[in-house]
Amino acid sequence: MTWVYLGIAVIFEICFALSTHAAKGFTRLWPSVLAIFGAAGGVYALSLALLDLDVSVGYTIWTGVGGVGTVIMGAILFKEKITLTRLLSFAAIISGVIILRLTSI
Structure with a gap:
């Protein structure tokens, strides 16, 4: 269940980040509520x-995968650019997560 909990934490982290952006400085009610729920659920x-x-291991994977997921979803939802530099950075993060996972069994 450990890795399931970590996966759930990552999903909440991504929801938190995207909702914080959509909340526009916490001036929009429902995105603000979702951001607070995402932060609490993630932690x-x-x-x-x-x-x-x-x-x-846990925190590094949470922030790394959450960051990559946030960038991907930001590109889909908010039309943010994914550049070659960002793609290479994602590859480095994912490689690090895989190595951490393999050495944490």
Whole structure:
């Protein structure tokens, strides 16, 4: 269940980031509510994952995959650009996550 909790935490993290952008400085009610819910849900799910994971592994994966997911969804929802530099950065993050996962079994 550890990795399931971490996956749920990542989804909440992505929802938090996207909702924060959509909330426009917390001036829009429903995106603001979703941002707060996403932040709380992400931290709670991460705390469950960290019961069995080292904090260095769990937190790094949470922020890394959450960041990549946020950039991808930002491109889809908000038409943000994905450049070659960003693609190479994603590859580095995903490679690091895979290495962390393989060495944390």
